[in-house]
């Protein structure tokens with residue numbers, strides 16, 4: 001079907017189902033264009049909490065749709081591509097986490113939202129890349145087991161006096177696809193550009209940046225900055241969002257290879273099919289939902305940080 005007709009079909013189905021479409025900023029451009037809201041996973045979950053829509057179609061990866069389902073147990077949460085997972089979230093399982101907890105019985109467990117509902121349920125508290133430092137510093141305990149992203153954990157450790165134990169997980173997009181050489185090359189090509197990077201990047205990249213922050217913090221930084229050019233060290237989908245909100249500024253990907261394959265699995269065709277067939281519904285077992293919600297709510301009580 002032609003793209004225009006497909007978009008018309010999606011709009012019609014959306015009305016029929018009383019649905020909203022929310023899309024992560026790493027999604028394909030054409031999906032971000034048709035979404036009712038775009039942003040990071042937590043912002044989107046908050047949107048989902050405040051909507052009157054009966055159906056939430058989450059264009060992202062599974063852990064994001066799960067978070068929306070945990071926070072909105074009375075709504076139908078759909079994910080258009082059931083195989084959209086996250087290799088970072090997959091580096092940890094509840095049994096491995098329980099084992100680590102036994103090794104460090106005094107530690108409090110802080111899990112990055114990029115983890116499964118089961119891991120959130122096994123944690124004391126959740127955090128996002130925007131509020132991770134605040135979350136860790138809010139705890140009175142000295143020892144923190146930070147899971148699953150070691151780069152974000154290391155970034156947090158450099159901003160706190162606490163003893164942060166790292167999990168050996170990483171996001172391949174940020175850890176492997178963006179190299180120091182790429183940034184050096186881009187800086188030569190665009191000497192006036194500010195380098196903005198995500199804290200999931202390794203230390204070497206972090207040390208080269210003018211600004212380090214979550215996708216929502218990057219967006220804020222760019223809109224407030226007097227600079228006109230930016231080298232963006234995160235998944236390339238973010239460039240659509242930055243260009244859309246700042247059409248007068250110029251953005252260059254730190255690496256064209258920074259692509260999350262799982263994020264790109266969602267297509268317009270799959271969105272139409274999802275609304276038509278009402279699949280794939282994301283459901284979290286009640287026992288896990290209650291515990292995961294507790295960890296998420298504790299974080300939400302600390303500070304409403306993400307804005308977009």
Ligand code: SF4
Pocket residue numbers: 026061085086087088089114171172173174235260261262263
């Ligand atoms: S960008 Fe990285 S953390 Fe995000 S979904 Fe893809 S693999 Fe997971």
